[in-house]
Amino acid sequence: MTVNVRQDVNPASQKSKQDYRAATVMRAEHTENSLTLLLEQQAAKVPSxxxxxxxxxxxxxxxxxxxxxxxxxxxxxxxxxxxxxxxxVYTKMVKTFGAR
Incomplete structure (x- = not known):
């Protein structure tokens, strides 16, 4: 006796995307200052x-x-x-997620 069970192995499939929730919005006191934003922008220019x-x-x-x-x-x-x-790794994260 064989049981044919279909499993979705791709977590990024359309069915799985419906289950994710949006990330919470950062609060105003967690924002970065201008020096940090400048450093992140310059670090993103350096190749990994x-x-x-x-x-x-x-x-x-x-x-x-x-x-x-x-x-x-x-x-x-x-x-x-x-x-x-x-x-x-830091520069790769800045390139991927961007300066906030």
Missing amino acids: DVFLFASFCCMAFSLGAELTGRERAARFTGMWVAPLLIMG
Whole structure:
């Protein structure tokens, strides 16, 4: 005995879109000041690939410095990888959601 059950596996289908509610409106006290808006507008101009490339360069330099025995330089530049990737995520979010 086989049971034929159709499941909607696409959460963005027309049927699923009807169930979503609109996001709440931000309150006036949560608005950003002009400096933040300026920084977000300028950050959106930087390509996301720049941060990814810079983090790979830091990883490569850190590995090379570690293999050549320069431990301080390797650890110093190795700590740059995570902040560079976070800055890349930030710029991607600003591009996707826009400055508010």
